[in-house]
Amino acid sequence: MRGSGRAALLTVWLLVLAGLGLFVVQRLQVSTDLRSFMPAPTTPDQRLLMEQVGDGPGSRLLLLAIRQSGTAATLDDVAQSDARLATLSKRLAEKLQHDHRYSQVLNGSFALGALDPSLLPYRYLLSPTLDTQPMDEAYLADQLQQRLEDLSSPAAGMLEGLLPRDPTLEVLKLAERWAPARSPQVRDGVWFSKQHEALLLVQTVAPGFDPSGQQQAIEGIRHAFQALPGSAGATLEFSGPGYFSVLVAAQTRYQADWIGRISTLGFITLLLLAYRSVSSLLLSALPIASAALAGIAALTLVFPAVHGITLAFGFTLLGVAQEYPIRVLSHRRAGEDAVRSVRALWPLLLTAIASTCIAYLAFYASGVNGLKQLAAFTIVGLLVAGFSTRYLLVRLLPVRVRDVADMPWLVRARGIVDRLPRPRWIPLLVALAIMAMLALAPGPFWQNDLAALTPISPQLLQRDARLREALGAPDVRYLLMLQAPTAQGVLALSEQLQPQVDRLIARHAVDALELPSRYLPSVAVQEARQRKLPNRATLQRDLAKASQGLPFRPGLFQPFVNDVETARQLPPLTPQRYAQTPLGQRLAAMLVHRDGHWLGLGTVSGVHDLAALQALGRDRGGTMRLLDLKAASESLVAAYRTRILQALLVATALLVLTITFALRSLRRAWHVLAPMTLATFLVLAVERMVGIEISLFHLIALILAGGLGLHYALFFERDTGDPAEQRRTLHATLVCVLSALLVFGMLGWASIPVLRAIGLTVSLGVAFHFCLSILMAPHAHASKD
Amino acid sequence: MLLLSLLLPLSANASAPEPVTTALAPATRALIVSLGQPAPARTAFAEARFLRVLDRPLVISGELAWLGGDQLQRRVDKPRLETASIADGEVTVQRVGKRARHFSLHRAPQLQVLLDSFVGLLSGDPARLVQAFTIQRSGTAAQWTLSLVPRDEAVAGSVVGIEVDGVGKRSRCMRIRQANGDLAVDLLGSLAAKMPLTPTRESLKALCQGGP
Numbered sequence: 001m002r003g004s005g006r007a008a009l010l011t012v013w014l015l016v017l018a019g020l021g022l023f024v025v026q027r028l029q030v031s032t033d034l035r036s037f038m039p040a041p042t043t044p045d046q047r048l049l050m051e052q053v054g055d056g057p058g059s060r061l062l063l064l065a066i067r068q069s070g071t072a073a074t075l076d077d078v079a080q081s082d083a084r085l086a087t088l089s090k091r092l093a094e095k096l097q098h099d100h101r102y103s104q105v106l107n108g109s110f111a112l113g114a115l116d117p118s119l120l121p122y123r124y125l126l127s128p129t130l131d132t133q134p135m136d137e138a139y140l141a142d143q144l145q146q147r148l149e150d151l152s153s154p155a156a157g158m159l160e161g162l163l164p165r166d167p168t169l170e171v172l173k174l175a176e177r178w179a180p181a182r183s184p185q186v187r188d189g190v191w192f193s194k195q196h197e198a199l200l201l202v203q204t205v206a207p208g209f210d211p212s213g214q215q216q217a218i219e220g221i222r223h224a225f226q227a228l229p230g231s232a233g234a235t236l237e238f239s240g241p242g243y244f245s246v247l248v249a250a251q252t253r254y255q256a257d258w259i260g261r262i263s264t265l266g267f268i269t270l271l272l273l274a275y276r277s278v279s280s281l282l283l284s285a286l287p288i289a290s291a292a293l294a295g296i297a298a299l300t301l302v303f304p305a306v307h308g309i310t311l312a313f314g315f316t317l318l319g320v321a322q323e324y325p326i327r328v329l330s331h332r333r334a335g336e337d338a339v340r341s342v343r344a345l346w347p348l349l350l351t352a353i354a355s356t357c358i359a360y361l362a363f364y365a366s367g368v369n370g371l372k373q374l375a376a377f378t379i380v381g382l383l384v385a386g387f388s389t390r391y392l393l394v395r396l397l398p399v400r401v402r403d404v405a406d407m408p409w410l411v412r413a414r415g416i417v418d419r420l421p422r423p424r425w426i427p428l429l430v431a432l433a434i435m436a437m438l439a440l441a442p443g444p445f446w447q448n449d450l451a452a453l454t455p456i457s458p459q460l461l462q463r464d465a466r467l468r469e470a471l472g473a474p475d476v477r478y479l480l481m482l483q484a485p486t487a488q489g490v491l492a493l494s495e496q497l498q499p500q501v502d503r504l505i506a507r508h509a510v511d512a513l514e515l516p517s518r519y520l521p522s523v524a525v526q527e528a529r530q531r532k533l534p535n536r537a538t539l540q541r542d543l544a545k546a547s548q549g550l551p552f553r554p555g556l557f558q559p560f561v562n563d564v565e566t567a568r569q570l571p572p573l574t575p576q577r578y579a580q581t582p583l584g585q586r587l588a589a590m591l592v593h594r595d596g597h598w599l600g601l602g603t604v605s606g607v608h609d610l611a612a613l614q615a616l617g618r619d620r621g622g623t624m625r626l627l628d629l630k631a632a633s634e635s636l637v638a639a640y641r642t643r644i645l646q647a648l649l650v651a652t653a654l655l656v657l658t659i660t661f662a663l664r665s666l667r668r669a670w671h672v673l674a675p676m677t678l679a680t681f682l683v684l685a686v687e688r689m690v691g692i693e694i695s696l697f698h699l700i701a702l703i704l705a706g707g708l709g710l711h712y713a714l715f716f717e718r719d720t721g722d723p724a725e726q727r728r729t730l731h732a733t734l735v736c737v738l739s740a741l742l743v744f745g746m747l748g749w750a751s752i753p754v755l756r757a758i759g760l761t762v763s764l765g766v767a768f769h770f771c772l773s774i775l776m777a778p779h780a781h782a783s784k785d
Numbered sequence: 786m787l788l789l790s791l792l793l794p795l796s797a798n799a800s801a802p803e804p805v806t807t808a809l810a811p812a813t814r815a816l817i818v819s820l821g822q823p824a825p826a827r828t829a830f831a832e833a834r835f836l837r838v839l840d841r842p843l844v845i846s847g848e849l850a851w852l853g854g855d856q857l858q859r860r861v862d863k864p865r866l867e868t869a870s871i872a873d874g875e876v877t878v879q880r881v882g883k884r885a886r887h888f889s890l891h892r893a894p895q896l897q898v899l900l901d902s903f904v905g906l907l908s909g910d911p912a913r914l915v916q917a918f919t920i921q922r923s924g925t926a927a928q929w930t931l932s933l934v935p936r937d938e939a940v941a942g943s944v945v946g947i948e949v950d951g952v953g954k955r956s957r958c959m960r961i962r963q964a965n966g967d968l969a970v971d972l973l974g975s976l977a978a979k980m981p982l983t984p985t986r987e988s989l990k991a992l993c994q995g996g997p
Contacts, residue, residue, distance in 0.1 A: 160838060186887070552838060
């Protein structure tokens with residue numbers, strides 16, 4: 001009967017798990033936007049930072065370099081390889097130009113295609129020529145004379161096709177205007193670096209912090225490149241924020257995967273060694289599986305999309321839950337029903353579960369969406385794991401088990417632990433050591449720079465800096481913000497600012513500052529230019545007079561006359577209409593609608609005189625200011641940390657209350673909380689002493705380790721007066737400590753700073769918590785009594 | 786082998802050196818070799834350009850100089866001073882009172898052809914000429930015409946062919962025909978002074994192929 005009852009329970013449990021699994025598979029939407037793991041912005045600057053990090057023009061920029069594979073031996077080889085690379089660059093640009101995934105492709109070649117053909121008559125409204133120069137007979141005569149000279153020059157071939165439609169070369173003026181302010185040197189018609197790489201700039205439509213969108217964009221470029229004839233002998237290299245986000249995502253997944261695999265294997269081995277029972281091992285996996293599935297199911301109910309990182313870290317954090325089955329397994333007595341063993345254990349286990357959940361509430365209070373998800377996932381998971389261990393697992397475990405208390409090595413180990421000196425001054429000594437280390441530690445205490453957490457290798461970052469410098473690509477650090485109620489207001493503001501910006505550039509305060517009006521003048525300016533365009537009769541008369549005595553074929557400039565007439569009647573180009581063309585996409589990234597007003601984003605490169613740049617925004621009534629993305633991100637991190645610390649304080653207070661209430665004794669609560677607190681600060685002190693600057697992830701890891709340490713202290717503090725039970729406690733704790741050390745120690749080997757921070761901190765924490773819990777446990781004397 | 790497979794798919798500048806030199810008739814070969822001069826070599830020129838966009842030709846005159854290697858300089862004296870230099874695949878155009886302009890030789894196929902033919906002839910290097918053009922010779926040893934057709938497809942799309950007329954060991958005339966019907970006729974050396982005030986295609990052809 002009992003056997004069939006267990007089989008039924010097991011079947012039902014597995015069916016429920018399968019149902020949950022099905023539900024999760026159908027509902028789960030995994031998001032990859034890394035920003036949901038960034039702190040929630042509070043100030044306008046921080047909000048902008050978050051947007052810019054993901055959507056800004058700088059973050060969508062991919063820097064491409066095409067290099068010759070191998071090295072060229074002679075100067076002749078270099079020249080030949082340059083020509084080949086130039087051809088590749090041109091063909092790649094041609095292919096990408098017509099791909100909807102990219103809003104702008106620049107490689108230095110004559111950007112005649114810069115203006116969409118359907119917008120060609122708009123050139124007279126977009127180009128500033130008419131602002132200073134009426135299109136009259138004198139101007140036309142001068143222009144025609146110049147064209148005639150051009151026709152006799154070696155460049156004539158380039159000009160001839162353009163001449164009938166555009167004798168004033170307005171298209172070229174626009175192409176020059178839209179070229180990057182500081183272009184690299186042009187060889188064989190395209191940009192080249194000093195290292196003989198052909199350079200391209202590609203702006204993606206996908207935001208920079210959308211790794212899957214960026215992945216597609218990068219794959220698209222790679223495919224297009226590989227399909228080019230002759231690409232086999234050359235290498236295409238990428239750089240830029242989008243590329244890095246793809247790289248980080250892939251690297252994190254890869255490392256988390258292999259670390260996860262190794263630690264799972266180790267974990268299984270450890271449990272098999274500890275309990276010598278395959279069925280116990282398999283059954284004890286059920287609470288964890290239930291926890292994971294229930295956690296994800298809860299997330300899909302509460303949040304529209306679950307972040308990939310939540311899942312990855314969530315499973316790591318759920319490792320704590322493995323402790324519940326372990327405790328039950330270690331505390332079983334020979335011949336005793338598991339249900340009865342667990343009854344004695346449950347109050348303590350419940351205290352442990354409740355206190356860990358409280359610690360994770362701190363994550364929830366952080367206000368970061370990703371961390372909230374993490375907290376919800378872990379809390380639901382821990383509760384499910386705890387309760388399913390208590391009420392389901394124990395009914396399934398085999399009746400006959402080995403009592404671990406009788407293992408000879410455990411008896412010896414417990415003896416050693418009991419004989420350890422436990423002087424009362426240990427807490428004092430540790431506290432003093434902590435203070436000394438914290439005081440003497442080198443370097444700043446907090447790591448505010450998010451960039452320091454990037455797993456991108458210094459070589460890649462150096463290459464990025466080199467390409468950015470060569471291409472004159474804007475710094476990602478500074479942005480000039482223009483604010484107005486309407487998009488046209490922003491464009492007008494940008495136009496007013498242009499002369500001042502030109503002066504700054506002339507003074508070399510900055511290398512370049514690109515304003516939105518560079519790509520689209522305001523409607524007012526366009527209309528003013530429109531009014532200056534001569535009507536058909538006037539133009540035809542002036543043109544006839546201007547070309548008198550010049551050899552141009554009669555009627556040659558009819559397309560020009562037609563275009564001017566069209567331009568006179570065009571509705572002015574608005575950002576909306578412009579947005580359908582590639583260049584309009586470029587503008588859209590610099591002109592954003594936010595909270596009922598419009599923002600223009602000026603990109604800055606090569607800042608030499610910061611004060612002069614900041615002065616630009618002064619006396620403009622808040623319509624303009626310089627945003628320092630680095631400062632904003634640091635303030636964001638600092639604010640974030642303050643909130644986490646506050647949440648931690650609250651969590652600590654709740655924890656003290658919970659423990660005191662559960663143990664119904666301040667003195668006992670002290671024996672649990674003191675080692676935990678000391679160990680936590682000891683980890684902090686040791687990490688500071690070896691020169692680690694404390695980041696948010698160290699804090700999060702400290703909370704996790706604190707949760708584990710609390711369990712150790714709680715169980716060591718348990719006053720049973722039964723030496724066998726104390727041996728079982730030691731056994732369970734040893735298994736828990738070893739498994740935690742295994743999992744997090746492996747994480748400490750990762751090359752991703754975030755994973756390493758967590759791995760190292762938790763490993764150290766687990767070790768310190770264990771040692772201090774033993775050394776400060778009260779009932780060593782009791783057991784000797 | 787590997788290098789060859791890398792080069793083959795590329796047409797732009799690096800047309801693979803096929804072993805076509807042998808296809809050149811010995812007399813043609815001898816003629817080209819006999820035209821060679823030591824660098825730097827300078828010669829006066831007068832050019833008439835017949836362009837679609839113009840109803841009468843543009844006439845310029847000045848001096849062409851081969852400075853050795855792939856360096857060529859074209860100085861225009863009339864109607865306005867302008868110097869164009871080709872070096873390392875880049876063209877630099879300098880006009881009085883204006884900033885120098887640079888552009889790639891690839892963007893001016895006309896100049897590429899001029900460079901290839903001019904340098905090939907002045908250095909008396911049949912191999913170099915054959916690399917860039919298919920060559921045919923007509924006329925007599927005393928008065929000859931070399932027809933050069935660019936091998937490179939990109940160049941041929943813009944320049945259909947060049948005829949070089951010469952007498953004895955001297956080239957006198959280059960006629961560059963473009964795909965769009967434009968024609969540039971360069972009179973070289975002493976013939977440069979004989980550019981008519983209002984040249985026509987026919988009168989120049991007669992001048993080029995006329996007696997010494």
